[in-house]
Amino acid sequence: EVQLVESGGGLVKPGRSLRLSCTASGFTFGDYAMSWFRQAPGKGLEWVGFIRSKAYGGTTEYAASVKGRFTISRDDSKSIAYLQMNSLKTEDTAVYYCTREWFPVGYFDYWGQGTLVTVSS
Amino acid sequence: QSALTQPRSVSGSPGQSVTISCTGTSSDVGGYNYVSWYQQHPGKAPKLMIYDVSKRPSGVPDRFSGSKSGNTASLTISGLQAEDEADYYCCSYAGSRRVFGGGTKLTVL
Numbered sequence: 135e136v137q138l139v140e141s142g143g144g145l146v147k148p149g150r151s152l153r154l155s156c157t158a159s160g161f162t163f164g165d166y167a168m169s170w171f172r173q174a175p176g177k178g179l180e181w182v183g184f185i186r187s188k189a190y191g192g193t194t195e196y197a198a199s200v201k202g203r204f205t206i207s208r209d210d211s212k213s214i215a216y217l218q219m220n221s222l223k224t225e226d227t228a229v230y231y232c233t234r235e236w237f238p239v240g241y242f243d244y245w246g247q248g249t250l251v252t253v254s255s
Numbered sequence: 256q257s258a259l260t261q262p263r264s265v266s267g268s269p270g271q272s273v274t275i276s277c278t279g280t281s282s283d284v285g286g287y288n289y290v291s292w293y294q295q296h297p298g299k300a301p302k303l304m305i306y307d308v309s310k311r312p313s314g315v316p317d318r319f320s321g322s323k324s325g326n327t328a329s330l331t332i333s334g335l336q337a338e339d340e341a342d343y344y345c346c347s348y349a350g351s352r353r354v355f356g357g358g359t360k361l362t363v364l
Contacts, residue, residue, distance in 0.1 A: 169353070178358035179293070179301065179344050195351045231300060239289045240348040243312065245300035 143249030156232030277345030
Protein backbone atom coordinates (compact mmCIF):
# COMPACT_ATOMS: atom_id res chain seq x y z
CA GLU A 135 0.00 0.00 0.00
CA VAL A 136 1.35 3.38 -1.02
CA GLN A 137 1.71 5.77 1.91
CA LEU A 138 3.06 9.28 2.17
CA VAL A 139 3.54 10.81 5.62
CA GLU A 140 4.48 14.44 6.07
CA SER A 141 6.16 15.71 9.21
CA GLY A 142 7.93 18.78 10.49
CA GLY A 143 5.13 21.30 10.53
CA GLY A 144 4.50 23.69 13.38
CA LEU A 145 4.54 27.29 14.51
CA VAL A 146 7.41 29.43 13.28
CA LYS A 147 8.15 33.15 13.36
CA PRO A 148 8.35 35.23 10.19
CA GLY A 149 11.80 35.20 8.65
CA ARG A 150 12.70 31.85 10.16
CA SER A 151 13.19 28.49 8.45
CA LEU A 152 11.48 25.11 8.64
CA ARG A 153 12.08 21.78 6.94
CA LEU A 154 9.27 19.41 6.10
CA SER A 155 9.78 15.72 5.42
CA CYS A 156 7.69 13.32 3.37
CA THR A 157 8.36 9.68 4.15
CA ALA A 158 7.18 7.29 1.46
CA SER A 159 6.45 3.58 1.49
CA GLY A 160 4.78 0.97 -0.67
CA PHE A 161 6.46 1.87 -3.97
CA THR A 162 9.90 2.32 -5.49
CA PHE A 163 10.47 5.90 -4.36
CA GLY A 164 13.41 6.56 -6.65
CA ASP A 165 11.30 5.91 -9.76
CA TYR A 166 8.95 8.83 -9.15
CA ALA A 167 8.92 12.60 -9.15
CA MET A 168 7.66 14.05 -5.89
CA SER A 169 5.67 17.24 -5.58
CA TRP A 170 4.65 19.58 -2.81
CA PHE A 171 1.40 21.49 -2.56
CA ARG A 172 -0.04 23.81 0.02
CA GLN A 173 -3.49 24.98 1.01
CA ALA A 174 -3.96 28.12 3.05
CA PRO A 175 -6.86 28.05 5.52
CA GLY A 176 -10.13 28.18 3.61
CA LYS A 177 -8.33 28.56 0.28
CA GLY A 178 -7.61 26.42 -2.76
CA LEU A 179 -4.71 24.18 -3.61
CA GLU A 180 -1.44 25.77 -4.69
CA TRP A 181 1.34 23.87 -6.40
CA VAL A 182 4.66 24.61 -4.66
CA GLY A 183 7.12 22.61 -6.73
CA PHE A 184 8.50 19.21 -7.60
CA ILE A 185 11.68 17.21 -7.87
CA ARG A 186 12.27 14.87 -10.75
CA SER A 187 13.52 11.35 -10.26
CA LYS A 188 17.25 10.69 -10.77
CA ALA A 189 16.37 9.16 -14.14
CA TYR A 190 15.24 12.62 -15.22
CA GLY A 191 18.14 14.42 -13.61
CA GLY A 192 16.75 14.92 -10.11
CA THR A 193 16.19 18.59 -10.89
CA THR A 194 13.57 20.84 -9.39
CA GLU A 195 10.93 23.34 -10.44
CA TYR A 196 9.10 25.87 -8.26
CA ALA A 197 6.12 28.15 -8.27
CA ALA A 198 7.01 31.81 -8.60
CA SER A 199 5.63 32.51 -5.11
CA VAL A 200 8.30 30.36 -3.43
CA LYS A 201 11.18 30.35 -5.88
CA GLY A 202 14.40 31.41 -4.19
CA ARG A 203 13.03 30.73 -0.69
CA PHE A 204 11.97 27.07 -0.84
CA THR A 205 14.12 24.10 -1.84
CA ILE A 206 12.97 20.57 -2.56
CA SER A 207 15.39 17.67 -2.20
CA ARG A 208 15.21 13.90 -1.92
CA ASP A 209 17.03 11.00 -0.31
CA ASP A 210 16.18 7.93 -2.35
CA SER A 211 18.05 5.65 0.09
CA LYS A 212 15.58 6.66 2.82
CA SER A 213 12.53 7.21 0.57
CA ILE A 214 12.16 10.76 1.87
CA ALA A 215 11.41 14.01 0.11
CA TYR A 216 12.15 17.31 1.82
CA LEU A 217 10.82 20.83 1.57
CA GLN A 218 13.23 23.37 3.03
CA MET A 219 11.43 26.65 3.63
CA ASN A 220 13.48 29.76 4.32
CA SER A 221 12.55 33.40 4.93
CA LEU A 222 9.05 32.36 5.86
CA LYS A 223 6.23 34.87 5.55
CA THR A 224 2.83 34.95 7.20
CA GLU A 225 1.30 34.15 3.82
CA ASP A 226 3.13 30.82 3.80
CA THR A 227 0.75 29.63 6.52
CA ALA A 228 -0.94 26.55 5.09
CA VAL A 229 -1.34 22.81 5.20
CA TYR A 230 1.49 21.35 3.15
CA TYR A 231 0.94 18.13 1.20
CA CYS A 232 3.46 15.92 -0.53
CA THR A 233 2.34 13.86 -3.50
CA ARG A 234 3.62 11.23 -5.86
CA GLU A 235 3.68 12.54 -9.40
CA TRP A 236 3.27 10.82 -12.76
CA PHE A 237 6.10 12.56 -14.53
CA PRO A 238 6.18 14.34 -16.92
CA VAL A 239 2.42 14.71 -17.30
CA GLY A 240 1.80 16.12 -13.84
CA TYR A 241 -0.81 13.82 -12.28
CA PHE A 242 -0.84 13.30 -8.54
CA ASP A 243 -2.19 9.89 -7.59
CA TYR A 244 -1.19 9.63 -3.93
CA TRP A 245 -1.23 12.37 -1.33
CA GLY A 246 -0.07 12.57 2.24
CA GLN A 247 -2.37 13.68 5.03
CA GLY A 248 -0.74 17.09 5.18
CA THR A 249 1.16 18.98 7.85
CA LEU A 250 0.21 22.43 9.11
CA VAL A 251 2.72 25.25 8.99
CA THR A 252 1.78 28.42 10.84
CA VAL A 253 3.94 31.49 10.36
CA SER A 254 3.18 34.03 13.04
CA SER A 255 4.98 36.27 15.48
CA GLN B 256 -5.46 34.58 -8.59
CA SER B 257 -5.34 31.01 -9.90
CA ALA B 258 -3.96 30.20 -13.31
CA LEU B 259 -7.07 28.24 -14.33
CA THR B 260 -10.57 29.67 -13.91
CA GLN B 261 -13.31 27.60 -12.32
CA PRO B 262 -16.76 28.65 -11.08
CA ARG B 263 -16.71 29.15 -7.33
CA SER B 264 -19.74 26.98 -6.79
CA VAL B 265 -22.23 24.70 -8.51
CA SER B 266 -25.15 22.77 -7.15
CA GLY B 267 -27.55 20.04 -8.13
CA SER B 268 -30.12 17.69 -6.71
CA PRO B 269 -29.53 13.98 -6.21
CA GLY B 270 -29.74 12.14 -9.50
CA GLN B 271 -29.09 15.23 -11.59
CA SER B 272 -25.95 16.07 -13.56
CA VAL B 273 -23.61 18.98 -13.06
CA THR B 274 -20.69 20.24 -15.11
CA ILE B 275 -17.71 22.16 -13.78
CA SER B 276 -15.67 24.17 -16.24
CA CYS B 277 -11.97 24.94 -16.13
CA THR B 278 -10.65 27.63 -18.44
CA GLY B 279 -7.00 28.18 -19.15
CA THR B 280 -4.92 29.24 -22.11
CA SER B 281 -3.14 27.73 -25.08
CA SER B 282 -0.07 27.42 -22.82
CA ASP B 283 -1.77 24.97 -20.50
CA VAL B 284 -5.23 23.45 -20.99
CA GLY B 285 -5.39 24.22 -24.69
CA GLY B 286 -1.86 23.13 -25.44
CA TYR B 287 -1.81 19.66 -23.92
CA ASN B 288 -4.15 16.76 -23.25
CA TYR B 289 -2.81 16.52 -19.72
CA VAL B 290 -5.72 17.76 -17.66
CA SER B 291 -6.63 16.16 -14.36
CA TRP B 292 -9.36 16.67 -11.77
CA TYR B 293 -9.23 16.25 -8.00
CA GLN B 294 -11.96 15.85 -5.41
CA GLN B 295 -11.39 17.12 -1.89
CA HIS B 296 -13.70 16.56 1.04
CA PRO B 297 -13.35 18.89 4.05
CA GLY B 298 -10.28 18.10 6.13
CA LYS B 299 -9.11 15.44 3.69
CA ALA B 300 -6.37 15.19 1.11
CA PRO B 301 -7.35 15.58 -2.54
CA LYS B 302 -8.14 12.50 -4.63
CA LEU B 303 -7.36 12.04 -8.33
CA MET B 304 -10.65 11.58 -10.21
CA ILE B 305 -9.77 12.18 -13.87
CA TYR B 306 -6.50 12.22 -15.83
CA ASP B 307 -5.58 12.59 -19.51
CA VAL B 308 -8.68 14.82 -19.83
CA SER B 309 -11.15 11.96 -19.65
CA LYS B 310 -9.66 8.81 -18.13
CA ARG B 311 -10.70 7.50 -14.72
CA PRO B 312 -8.33 5.84 -12.28
CA SER B 313 -9.37 2.47 -10.99
CA GLY B 314 -12.12 2.79 -8.40
CA VAL B 315 -13.57 6.09 -9.61
CA PRO B 316 -17.24 5.67 -10.55
CA ASP B 317 -18.14 6.09 -14.21
CA ARG B 318 -20.54 8.83 -13.13
CA PHE B 319 -17.47 11.07 -13.36
CA SER B 320 -16.41 12.06 -16.85
CA GLY B 321 -14.11 14.65 -18.38
CA SER B 322 -13.80 16.45 -21.65
CA LYS B 323 -11.98 19.34 -23.27
CA SER B 324 -12.66 21.86 -25.99
CA GLY B 325 -10.05 24.42 -26.86
CA ASN B 326 -8.81 26.11 -23.70
CA THR B 327 -11.64 24.81 -21.52
CA ALA B 328 -11.83 21.48 -19.77
CA SER B 329 -14.96 20.18 -18.08
CA LEU B 330 -15.83 17.68 -15.40
CA THR B 331 -19.33 16.22 -15.51
CA ILE B 332 -20.83 14.32 -12.62
CA SER B 333 -23.99 12.47 -13.50
CA GLY B 334 -26.43 10.78 -11.13
CA LEU B 335 -25.38 13.08 -8.29
CA GLN B 336 -25.05 11.47 -4.91
CA ALA B 337 -24.73 13.05 -1.48
CA GLU B 338 -21.13 11.88 -1.16
CA ASP B 339 -20.18 13.88 -4.27
CA GLU B 340 -20.50 17.08 -2.25
CA ALA B 341 -16.93 18.32 -2.13
CA ASP B 342 -14.48 20.78 -3.64
CA TYR B 343 -13.20 20.00 -7.12
CA TYR B 344 -9.96 21.27 -8.63
CA CYS B 345 -8.70 21.07 -12.18
CA CYS B 346 -5.02 20.88 -13.01
CA SER B 347 -3.08 21.19 -16.24
CA TYR B 348 0.42 20.38 -17.31
CA ALA B 349 2.21 23.53 -18.47
CA GLY B 350 5.74 22.44 -19.24
CA SER B 351 7.84 22.91 -16.12
CA ARG B 352 4.82 24.17 -14.18
CA ARG B 353 1.65 22.58 -12.90
CA VAL B 354 -1.28 24.97 -12.87
CA PHE B 355 -4.41 24.60 -10.81
CA GLY B 356 -7.83 26.10 -10.80
CA GLY B 357 -9.17 27.93 -7.78
CA GLY B 358 -11.60 25.16 -6.95
CA THR B 359 -15.35 24.67 -7.24
CA LYS B 360 -17.59 23.82 -4.33
CA LEU B 361 -20.23 21.31 -5.34
CA THR B 362 -23.34 21.33 -3.20
CA VAL B 363 -25.81 18.47 -3.46
CA LEU B 364 -29.16 19.97 -2.58
